[in-house]
Amino acid sequence: MDLSLKDPYAPESPVGDSFPDLECAVCFSQFNNVFNTPKMLECKHTFCLECLARMNVKSQQPDSLQCPLCRAFTPLPSLGLPKLATDPKVISYLPEAMQRVYSIRFSRERGKLQVKRVPSTVPTLSSDSRQSLDLGVPADTEDTTQRSSRGSICSRLLRMPLCRAFFMAFGVLIMVSLTIGIVIILSQKKS
CATH class of the missing domain: 3.30.40.10 (Zinc/RING finger domain, C3HC4 (zinc finger))
Structure with a gap:
């Protein structure tokens, strides 16, 4: 067998x-x-x-x-x-x-x-x-992080969702502030 x-x-x-x-x-x-x-x-x-x-x-x-x-x-x-x-x-x-x-x-x-x-x-x-x-x-890599310039740090930060949201909110806040400021200045000139 x-x-x-x-x-x-x-x-x-x-x-x-x-x-x-x-x-x-x-x-x-x-x-x-x-x-x-x-x-x-x-x-x-x-x-x-x-x-x-x-x-x-x-x-x-x-x-x-x-x-x-x-x-x-x-x-x-x-x-x-x-x-x-x-x-x-x-x-x-x-x-x-x-x-x-x-x-x-x-x-x-x-x-x-x-x-x-x-x-x-x-x-x-x-x-x-x-x-x-x-x-x-x-x-x-660690070497890249240590050698990175200010510009590349900003570009890396902008890729992160939380930072991108913060920068966008900050930009909107500045635009709203400028608009309110312009409206106040124009209304004071009319009176």
């Missing part, structure tokens, strides 16, 4: 060549050749460019990424996040039309991924033809 636990109905996989996962382990989106390009970290784990960019924007360490699976750090290439190695095994399993990876710019300061100029010979990017992707506001 065979006591092995092997499932007789499980599909056979070729020895030594496992089928790669074709979706990001973070967002579960299928890999493609634009914002969900399969990028490989030094630990050999693969995630989509969009998730890695979102992690970088929220990270306190803008020059490296921490793998969400094994927690190993990967230093970013000097030319930026999109220059991380693209996983060739995953790309080879994508449809032929998606095997050409587009050139993407990443701006951490603006929290944006953007497709560089697309040649006119290329029909469309993909089913959703977004040219840029907003990733959110970058995390402030």
Whole structure:
């Protein structure tokens, strides 16, 4: 009697060549050749460019990424996040039309991924033809806070809902005061 636990109905996989996962382990989106390009970290784990960019924007360490699976750090290439190695095994399993990876710019300061100029010979990017992707506001580091100028402190304060409401109320109060002052001055001139 065979006591092995092997499932007789499980599909056979070729020895030594496992089928790669074709979706990001973070967002579960299928890999493609634009914002969900399969990028490989030094630990050999693969995630989509969009998730890695979102992690970088929220990270306190803008020059490296921490793998969400094994927690190993990967230093970013000097030319930026999109220059991380693209996983060739995953790309080879994508449809032929998606095997050409587009050139993407990443701006951490603006929290944006953007497709560089697309040649006119290329029909469309993909089913959703977004040219840029907003990733959110970058995390402030202690160094940035210490070096920030008065102008950037004000702009950061204005992004906070409570401060914005205070400034708006203060502005309305000044406008009402000026209006009342003008009405009083005009009424005194008539009498």
